[in-house]
Structures are given as structure tokens and as C-alpha cells.
Amino acid sequence: MTMKKVILINVLFIFTILSCGPKDKKQLEPNTEPFNKAGLLENITYNLIIPSYQNLSNALDSLNTSYNAFKLNPTLTAFQTLKTDFNLAYQVYHQISPFEFGPAEQEVVRMNFNVFPTDTVQIKNNILNGSYNLSAISNIDAKGFPALDFLFYGHSKTETQLVQSFINSTAQTNYVSDLINEMRSKVISILNTWRNTYRATFVNSLGTDVGSSIGFLVNQLNYELDYLKNAKIGIPLGKKSLDVPLPQKCEAYYGQQSVSYALATLNAIESIYLGRGANGNNGLGFDDYLDHLKANHTNGTLNAAINAQFAIARTKLNAINGNLANQITANPTLVNTAYVELVKLLVLLKTDMPSHLGVIITYQDGDGD
Amino acid sequence: MGMVTKRLNAFFETQVSIAPLILFRMVWGSLLFISTLRFIVKGWVHTMYIQPKIFFPFYGFEWVKPLGSVGMYLVFALLLLTSLCILLGYFYRYASLLFFLLFTYVELIDKTNYLNHYYFVSLVSFIFLFLPANKNFSLDVRYRGVTELAQVPRFYEWLIKAQLFTVYLFAGIAKVNTDWLLDAQPLKIWLPAFSHWPLIGQYMESDWVAYLFSWFGCLYDLCIGFLLFYSRTTKWAYLIVLVFHLFTALFFNIGMFPYIMIGATLIFMPLSFHQKGLQYLASIFKISTPLAAKPLSVVPSKHWVIFILFFGVQLVLPFRYLLYPGKLFWTEQGYRFSWRVMLMEKAGTAFFFVKDSRTGKSIEIDNKNYLTYMQEKQMAMQPDMLLNYAHFLKKEFEKKGFVNPKVSTQCYVTLNGRPSRLLVNDTVDLSVQSNSFLKNKWWILPY
Numbered sequence: 071m072t073m074k075k076v077i078l079i080n081v082l083f084i085f086t087i088l089s090c091g092p093k094d095k096k097q098l099e100p101n102t103e104p105f106n107k108a109g110l111l112e113n114i115t116y117n118l119i120i121p122s123y124q125n126l127s128n129a130l131d132s133l134n135t136s137y138n139a140f141k142l143n144p145t146l147t148a149f150q151t152l153k154t155d156f157n158l159a160y161q162v163y164h165q166i167s168p169f170e171f172g173p174a175e176q177e178v179v180r181m182n183f184n185v186f187p188t189d190t191v192q193i194k195n196n197i198l199n200g201s202y203n204l205s206a207i208s209n210i211d212a213k214g215f216p217a218l219d220f221l222f223y224g225h226s227k228t229e230t231q232l233v234q235s236f237i238n239s240t241a242q243t244n245y246v247s248d249l250i251n252e253m254r255s256k257v258i259s260i261l262n263t264w265r266n267t268y269r270a271t272f273v274n275s276l277g278t279d280v281g282s283s284i285g286f287l288v289n290q291l292n293y294e295l296d297y298l299k300n301a302k303i304g305i306p307l308g309k310k311s312l313d314v315p316l317p318q319k320c321e322a323y324y325g326q327q328s329v330s331y332a333l334a335t336l337n338a339i340e341s342i343y344l345g346r347g348a349n350g351n352n353g354l355g356f357d358d359y360l361d362h363l364k365a366n367h368t369n370g371t372l373n374a375a376i377n378a379q380f381a382i383a384r385t386k387l388n389a390i391n392g393n394l395a396n397q398i399t400a401n402p403t404l405v406n407t408a409y410v411e412l413v414k415l416l417v418l419l420k421t422d423m424p425s426h427l428g429v430i431i432t433y434q435d436g437d438g439d
Numbered sequence: 440m441g442m443v444t445k446r447l448n449a450f451f452e453t454q455v456s457i458a459p460l461i462l463f464r465m466v467w468g469s470l471l472f473i474s475t476l477r478f479i480v481k482g483w484v485h486t487m488y489i490q491p492k493i494f495f496p497f498y499g500f501e502w503v504k505p506l507g508s509v510g511m512y513l514v515f516a517l518l519l520l521t522s523l524c525i526l527l528g529y530f531y532r533y534a535s536l537l538f539f540l541l542f543t544y545v546e547l548i549d550k551t552n553y554l555n556h557y558y559f560v561s562l563v564s565f566i567f568l569f570l571p572a573n574k575n576f577s578l579d580v581r582y583r584g585v586t587e588l589a590q591v592p593r594f595y596e597w598l599i600k601a602q603l604f605t606v607y608l609f610a611g612i613a614k615v616n617t618d619w620l621l622d623a624q625p626l627k628i629w630l631p632a633f634s635h636w637p638l639i640g641q642y643m644e645s646d647w648v649a650y651l652f653s654w655f656g657c658l659y660d661l662c663i664g665f666l667l668f669y670s671r672t673t674k675w676a677y678l679i680v681l682v683f684h685l686f687t688a689l690f691f692n693i694g695m696f697p698y699i700m701i702g703a704t705l706i707f708m709p710l711s712f713h714q715k716g717l718q719y720l721a722s723i724f725k726i727s728t729p730l731a732a733k734p735l736s737v738v739p740s741k742h743w744v745i746f747i748l749f750f751g752v753q754l755v756l757p758f759r760y761l762l763y764p765g766k767l768f769w770t771e772q773g774y775r776f777s778w779r780v781m782l783m784e785k786a787g788t789a790f791f792f793v794k795d796s797r798t799g800k801s802i803e804i805d806n807k808n809y810l811t812y813m814q815e816k817q818m819a820m821q822p823d824m825l826l827n828y829a830h831f832l833k834k835e836f837e838k839k840g841f842v843n844p845k846v847s848t849q850c851y852v853t854l855n856g857r858p859s860r861l862l863v864n865d866t867v868d869l870s871v872q873s874n875s876f877l878k879n880k881w882w883i884l885p886y
Contacts, residue, residue, distance in 0.1 A: 104634035104644050276635035279692060300805060312800040363631060363644075368858045417788050417851040421859045425786045428632035437554060437694030 105362040110345060110354040111273045111283050117347030120269070122165045123261040125348060129159035130254045137250060140236070141243055149233050153222050157327060160215045164334035168294040168342060171286040172272060173263035177256045181210050186301075186321050188216035190225075193245075200241045204252050213249050216322070221246055223324035278429045288356075288429045291342050292420045298335045299412040302328065307398050307405050315402065317395035328394035333387050340380050343419070356423065365426040367418075372426065376418050383411040451597065452738060454590040457575050458713035459706055461528075463599060464572035465720075466702045467563065468526025471538065474560075474695045475518045484515050487552050491811050494549040495818070495827045498876055503547040514541050525567065528577020531585075532568070539564040550824065551817045555780050556696040559606060563703070565749070566598050569742055576717060576726070594738045598746060599706050604664035605750065609757045609778035611660030618768070618783070619657065623649035624855040625784035626656075633690065659683055667707040680704050691781060763879055768854055769862070769886035771821050772879070787819035787852035787862060791828070793836045796843035804832060820852050822863060822883050829869035846870040854886075 133155045140148040163183060170180055192212035196202040204213055221242070224232050236243055275283040304310065306320045306328075320328040340346070345355020357373045365372040386408035390397050398405050423429075478484065488511045496503060505511055518541055524534030543561045546553070572595075573579040574588035618624045627649040634643045642648045659679065666676035684697035705712075720726075760773030767774060768783050794801035806815045809831070818824040829846040836844040845868040853859040863869070867882040 104641055105631070107635050278632040304803065309803045310805065312795065312798065312802050365856070366858070372858075413790065413849075417859055421786050421788045421851055421853050425784055425853045425859075426628060426856055428629050428784075437692060437696070 105359055106354060107276050107284065107359075108273060110356075110359060111276070113345050113347070113353035113355070114287065114342065115264075115269050115273055117349070117351065117353055118341055118345070119166075119169055120261070120264050121348035122162070122169075123257060123264060126159065126162045126166055127254070127257045127261055129155070129162045130250065130257060133159045134250050134254060137246065141247075144233055144237050146229060146233060149229060153325075156215075156218055156222055157325065160219070160322065160325075160327070160331065161334050163215060164331055165338045165341070165348070167335065168290045168338055170290055170293070172268045173260040176263075177260055179256070179260070180297075182256060183214040183253060184216060184321075185211045185214060186216040187318050187323065188212065188214075188220050190220055193217055193220060197239065197241045197245050200244075202245075204248060213252065215253075217249055218246065219322050219324045223326075225324060278427055284427065285429055287342055288424050288427065291339050292416070292424075294335060295339050295412070295416050295419060298332060298339070299409065299416055302332045302335065303394075303405065303409050303412065306394060307402065307409060309409070313402075315398040317398060320395045320398075323395060326393045326395065329387060329390050329392070332394075333384065336380070336384060336387060339419075343376065343380070356427075360423065360426060363426055365422075367422065372418070372422055376415075376423065379411065379415045379418055383408065383415050386411045451592060451594040453593045455593045455596060456710055456714070457571070457588055457591045458710060458717050459596050459708075460570055460572045460591065460599075461576045462713045462716050463703075463706050464528060464567075464570070464577075465526055466705060467567070468522055468524075470695070470699050470702050471522035471560070472519060472526060474699070475515060475522055477695065479512075479515050479519075484511055486811065487813070488545070488548060491549070491551075491814060492809055493814075493828075493831050495551050495814065495824050497547055497550055498823070498874055500547045503544065505548050514545060517541055518545075528573035528579050530583070531573035531577065531579050535564065535567040539568060549814075550775075551811075551814045553775055554694075554696075555606075555778055556693075556699060558776055559602075559699070562749075562753075563599070563602060566602060569745070570595050570598070571736065576720070588736060591736060592738045594742070596706065599703070600668065601750060603700075603703055603706070604668065605753055606778050607660050607664040610780050611657055611662075612757070613777065613779045613782055614653075614657035614660060618855050619653055622855070623653045625782075626652050628784045628856050629691070656683075667704060670709070673707050673709060677704060677708060687781075693781070765883060766886045769852075770880065770883045771823070772876070772883075783855055785820045785852065785854050786816075787850055787859070789815075789819040789825060789848050789850040791832060791846065791848045793832055793841065794845040794847070795836075795841045796845060801845075809835075819850060820862070822880050823874055825850060825863060826869055826872055826874045826880075829872075830874070833870035844870065860884075 133152070136148070136152045136155045140152045166174070167180060167184065189211040192209065196209070196212055202209060202212075222232070224235075227235075236246075272283050275281075278284050300309070301319075302321050306316050308315045317323070321331050322328050341348075343356050345353045345358065347353060357377070360373045360376075361371060367375040369375075390401075390404055390408055394405070485508075488505045489508050494505060506514065518538060521534040521538040521541070524530050525538060539561070542557075542564055546557050546561060571588060571591050573585060574591070577585070579585040580587045614620070623646065627646065630643045630649055630652065632643075634640050636643065663676055663680060663683075666672045666679070669676075681701060684701050687693060688697035757777035757779075760767045760777070763770060763772035765772070768785070789806070791804040791806065792801045793804060806818075810818065810828070818828050825848055829848065832846045833844050847865055847868060848863060849865045850862045851859040852862040861884055864882045864884055869882070872880070872882060
């Protein structure tokens with residue numbers, strides 16, 4: 071064949087394809103309706119994100135009310151009601167922790183609400199001095215839920231002694247009020263921004279690139295899972311300290327709610343994945359998205375593999391059964407089993423899922439090729 | 440044999456108008472200037488060359504280090520200045536040399552940032568060192584007494600054309616693989632991400648569209664070089680170039696690459712196009728007789744030697760992967776510098792462990808402590824980067840008092856939508872393995 075013929079054949083081939091494509095579009099209808107990404111974002115916005123912030127706002131209001139009641143009448147009963155409300159608010163907080171984008175990113179929620187271990191020396195100094203700037207970087211580990219956890223549960227103090235510490239110190243009483251109110255105002259501000267402006271911005275961003283809503287959700291869901299695996303389980307267990315357990319690094323160390331909050335975090339992540347609303351109804355979520363794209367895994371669908379792994383991780387976390395700070399020394403194997411299952415879940419959610427969705431796992435902008 | 444050489448020589452020594460080279464110099468200079476400016480404005484000098492705590496060097500170039508904040512911004516300021524000099528043809532030789540050296544230096548600092556189009560820019564910048572592209576329509580002619588030329592040997596124009604031809608041809612050859620042609624991967628994964636677009640969005644989840652795009656993309660890359668060279672099809676081919684690259688710019692996060700190709704392939708356009716272009720510029724800037732007749736030049740034999748080697752190496756590099764066992768996309772042994780563009784959807788998660796040999800205890804590393812998001816993402820799917828990181832961790836933990844630290848990783852990777860699995864043997868101490876390209880990375884698990 072001469073060069074000319076080769077070229078001619080190539081040209082014909084290209085133009086056949088070029089001209090075939092559009093003309094045949096009428097016969098070649100789309101396989102299926104495209105996945106309803108807007109529906110997924112609407113579901114997550116209106117049924118999960120906004121109601122969860124509302125729940126947290128309500129829970130913080132209740133906490134505030136019971137705290138005011140306790141201040142007026144510092145009885146043991148009032149203190150116990152206060153602690154119940156505190157645990158409830160802390161529990162509800164974990165549902166919104168993964169939404170660290172948009173308004174929550176502006177308020178730097180994770181840094182302001184839940185840095186643990188809390189700095190007990192700094193807390194004592196703040197109370198002693200009576201003057202402090204809660205927005206200062208130096209105070210990020212002296213406020214939020216972990217600081218309240220310390221002040222409400224203390225360390226080797228009886229309930230009566232704790233109640234007495236509030237009666238004795240107006241400065242401490244005021245400090246707690248300031249901590250509760252800082253969180254309340256931040257949550258209200260975030261909730262209002264979501265209701266007024268951000269919901270439209272969020273629901274209308276339909277891409278999968280850096281800075282898109284699906285990008286935010288997938289990235290933050292993985293950030294939260296990484297945080298669960300490392301900060302809440304791995305570090306106390308000794309994964310970063312040559313197997314030396316570090317009980318004081320547990321979340322909610324003083325109130326001993328670590329396992330319960332780890333489960334709350336796992337539920338929060340699962341809610342985003344399933345598109346499960348705050349009322350428990352399962353709507354459009356990433357599970358539907360993956361099934362729609364026919365994403366497969368080793369045996370069966372990727373969605374089935376992820377759901378199974380959520381279930382296993384939950385079972386193993388539940389099996390820790392008791393106070394994490396004790397179990398990391400008494401029963402390290404049990405804790406490690408939960409850790410291993412969280413790692414498997416992380417691989418599925420951080421590597422397999424984004425790869426099928428075309429989501430780039432990064433917070434950093436750059437070119438590809 | 441002698442006959443062929445003689446005819447080839449005659450063909451390449453034929454004097455042709457300098458106009459295409461001049462226009463190319465201006466287009467290329469502008470593209471370099473815009474790309475560099477964009478890179479600085481996006482803050483990437485900071486995120487890629489100042490912020491990272493460690494860098495991933497290319498094998499043999501471990502001595503290439505970043506220069507710190509002031510130094511790196513100075514380098515980018517010089518890149519801006521030299522690209523402007525190339526555009527205007529002012530101190531052209533020095534500017535070309537400096538641009539080539541500085542640009543290549545920046546690319547060698549960290550392979551995290553490797554992109555085929557940066558490699559392409561380095562290569563074309565090298566060609567620029569030898570082009571007589573400042574011999575007309577330049578500040579060098581006007582102010583620095585450089586001899587004006589109207590005609591130059593065809594050789595120089597063909598260097599650019601040959602380079603573009605090479606890029607397209609190898610990009611096409613790389614697409615001839617079963618994933619691309621038979622499974623329409625990775626486009627089958629990438630296209631559904633655009634299903635929310637008006638009109639065409641509804642087709643983005645259809646398999647036939649993924650196949651159409653895959654096959655067209657492959658044929659485009661394989662044929663476009665020929666079509667551009669063949670004078671009767673040049674104009675049509677350029678139209679396809681335009682449509683194709685604008686499409687890819689719309690779909691993918693590939694930055695300046697489409698515009699660089701759209702600008703560069705103008706070199707194939709007929710002479711009349713270049714002459715009109717220059718006449719137009721001459722009328723704007725009121726320059727008389729832009730293409731005055733002046734003495735002829737010949738191709739020095741050293742140019743022949745240099746460029747036969749230059750293209751010879753480029754022809755061999757893309758096939759070096761055949762020397763390694765295993766699947767190329769998985770091992771990436773011989774993947775870079777081969778025009779494998781937008782070829783696979785690959786992602787990974789790597790958990791690193793450092794073991795103290797004395798106590799037998801190990802710790803798990805939080806990669807975020809040492810790497811940027813971009814570095815972690817690239818490292819977690821490329822074996823040679825896993826190794827660089829392991830070597831770094833060994834040194835780091837020796838400093839922290841670990842006795843003979845052993846570094847291993849559990850690295851899970853997914854390729855073109857297949858279930859993630861371990862990329863490397865997770866029991867091997869990576870910190871003592873060699874990163875030489877002369878040795879097969881035996882610790883990569885088979886795919």
C-alpha cells in the first residue's frame with residue numbers, strides 16, 4: 071500500500087466515526103437515565119445536614135438550659151441532668167463533624183469543638199486568671215466538648231466534689247457558660263448560612279472535581295473515617311507509640327464515652343454513604359450512585375462490600391464493650407480487631423469508591439495529564 | 440545507502456521561508472509566559488516547591504534540590520522573563536538556554552508533579568536552543584545586530600514537526616491496549632462524572648459513548664501526525680486538532696496542555712498562513728520588510744548528530760517497559776517519558792509501618808505529617824515513590840533513635856475500576872531495596 075492509501079483509509083475511518091456518532095444518536099439512546107446527582111445532594115442537604123445541625127442546636131440549647139438550672143440550684147440531681155444533656159449534645163455533635171466544608175469550614179468546627187486530649191492545665195489557668203480569649207489558637211485544646219468532659223467528670227473526683235467545685239468558683243461557672251455559648255453561636259451561625267444561602271450553592275454544584283459538593287462529601291467522609299481510625303482508636307491503642315497504650319488520648323476520656331462516640335462517628339459516615347436522613351429514612355446516597363454505575367468488587371457489588379464492611383466494623387467496635395481507656399491495656403486484641411476492620415473500610419471508601427465516581431481525593435488543586 | 444543520505448540531506452538542507460519558525464517562536468513564547476504566570480497565580484510554586492517537607496527525586500537526580508522560598512520565586516520570575524525574551528527574540532540564545540535549564544531543573548525536583556506536557560515543554564525548549572528563530576522579526580535583529588535571514592534549512596522547522604509527530608504517535612500506540620479499546624476504560628469511569636451537563640450529559644453514562652471516545656481518541660493520536668504532515672489534509676487535520684483538544688480541555692483537569700498542543704501544531708499550517716500572520720503583525724507594529732532576503736545558512740553537522748540522538752532516544756524510551764516483567768500499568772516500570780497521557784484511572788491508599796529492630800515493635804506512620812496531599816496521592820500508587828518514601832522514613836527514624844528501622848507498607852491500589860488490592864509485598868523491608876531502574880522491582884506483587 072502506498073502512503074497515500076494508508077492516509078486515505080485513516081481519514082475515512084475518522085470521518086466515518088465522526089459522522090456516525092451524532093447521526094446514530096437517535097437510535098443509540100442512553101442506556102439508562104443518568105444518576106440523579108442533584109437528588110442525592112438535595113436529600114443529603116435537606117434530610118441529613120440541615121436537620122442534624124438543628125438537632126445539635128436543640129441539644130446545645132437543652133444543655134444550656136440544664137446548666138442554667140444547675141447554676142441556680144446546684145444539687146446532685148441537677149448535675150446528673152446536666153451530664154445527661156451534655157452526653158446527648160456530644161453524641162449529636164458527631165453527626166455534623168464530617169460536614170467540614172462551606173459554613174462549617176469557615177467556623178473551623180473540628181478545631182473549635184473537639185480537640186482532644188484537652189489541656190487540663192490550660193483550662194485551670196484560664197479559670198484561675200478569669201480572662202481568656204477563646205478564639206486564640208492557644209485555647210483550641212482548652213474548650214469545646216473535651217473541656218466540658220473534663221470539668222463535668224473531672225479526674226479522680228466524686229460527683230459531690232465536682233458539684234462543690236462549681237459552687238466554690240464563679241470563674242469556673244462562667245467559663246463553662248462561655249464554652250457552651252461559643253458552641254451555640256457557632257452552630258446557629260452555620261445553620262443559618264445553610265438555610266439562607268449555602269443550600270442552593272451546595273445543591274447546584276454537580277461536578278466531581280476539587281471543590282464540588284460530591285468532592286466535599288467524599289473527601290470529608292474519608293477524613294472523618296481516617297480520624298476515627300487514627301485519633302479515636304489507633305493512637306490510644308499505641309499504633310503511633312510502639313504499642314505503648316495511651317489511655318489519656320481517648321476521646322471523652324473523663325466521661326468514658328469513647329466507644330459510644332466512635333460508634334456515633336461510624337454512624338455519621340454511614341449516614342452520608344447511604345443518604346440516610348436524621349430521621350433514619352434511607353434516601354438517595356452514594357450506595358445508590360455506586361449501584362447505578364454498576365461498580366463491582368471481588369464478590370458482588372462494591373456497595374454490598376462496603377455495607378458488609380460497615381456492619382463488621384460496627385460489630386467489632388461494639389465488641390470492645392466498655393471503657394476504651396481500660397480495654398486498650400486489658401484487651402488490646404479486641405481493640406486491634408476493630409482497628410483492622412476500620413482500615414479495610416477506609417480502603418474501600420477512600421480508594422475504590424472515589425475511583426468509580428471519578429472523584430479526586432485531594433484538597434489540593436493541580437493539573438493532571 | 441549513500442544515495443538515500445544524499446537525498447535526505449538535500450531535502451533537509453532545502454532553504455524554506457523562516458516565517459513558520461518566527462511565528463512558532465512567538466506562539467511558544469506566549470504559551471510559556473501564560474503557563475508560568477498561571478502556575479504562579481494559582482499558588483503552585485508554594486504548594487509544590489516550598490511547602491513540602493520532602494521531595495521525590497528522579498533516580499540519578501537526587502542532587503537536584505529546591506531553593507527555598509526566595510530562590511524558587513526567583514526561578515519562576517526568571518522563567519517569566521526568559522519566556523518574554525523568547526517571544527520577542529531578545530537575547531534569544533541566552534533566554535532559550537536559561538529557560539530550558541530552569542524549567543528542567545524545576546521538573547526534576549519532585550516527580551510528584553511529573554506531567555507529560557512538562558516533559559514536552561522541556562524537549563521543545565531544548566530544540567529552541569538550536570533554532571535560528573530570532574533571525575527575523577526580533578529585537579535581536581533590530582537592536583543587537585543579529586544577521587537577518589529570510590530563509591533557513593527545512594531541517595529546523597521539521598525538528599518541531601517531528602517532535603509533535605512523536606508525541607501523537609506514541610500517545611496513540613499507548614492507547615492500543617485491551618483496557619482502552621475493549622473495555623473503554625478509563626473513559627467508562629470518567630465520562631459519567633459529566634452526566635449532569637445539559638444536552639450531552641444524558642449520553643455520558645452510555646457505554647457506546649465511552650467506546651466512541653476511546654476509539655476516536657486512539658485513532659486521532661495514531662493518525663493526526665500523518666494528516667498534519669500531508670499537505671492536502673493539513674487544514675482539516677488542524678480543525679480536528681482544535682476540536683479534539685478543546686473537548687479534552689472541557690472534560691478533563693489537564694490545565695494548559697490542550698492549548699499548548701493547539702498552539703504548537705500551527706507549525707504544520709501552510710506557508711501562506713504564516714506569511715499572512717507575520718504581515719498582519721508587521722502592519723500592527725509598523726515594521727517594514729519583515730522578510731528581507733539575506734544570506735543562506737546550512738545545518739552544522741553537529742546539529743545532525745545531536746538530533747539523531749535526541750529523537751533516537753525518544754523512539755526507544757517508550758518501549759523500555761518491555762525489559763521489565765509484569766503489567767506496565769500496575770508496576771509503572773518504564774511508564775514515564777513515554778507519552779502515556781490520560782491512560783488509566785489509578786488510585787491508592789498506603790499505610791506505612793516502621794519497625795524498631797531491637798524491640799521488634801512498630802509504629803504506623805501518619806503520612807500527612809510528612810507529605811502534601813498531592814504527594815501522598817501520587818506516592819500511594821507508584822512503586823518507585825513508595826520506595827523513595829520508605830528510604831526517607833528509614834533515615835527519619837534512625838534520627839529518632841530507632842535501631843536499624845525496617846519500613847513496610849500495606850498499599851491498596853485500584854486500577855481502571857478493578858477491586859483494590861495490595862500493590863507491593865507488605866512483608867518486605869522497602870528501605871533496603873534499590874530504586875535503580877536497572878533492577879526489576881521484584882517486590883511488586885503480580886497483577
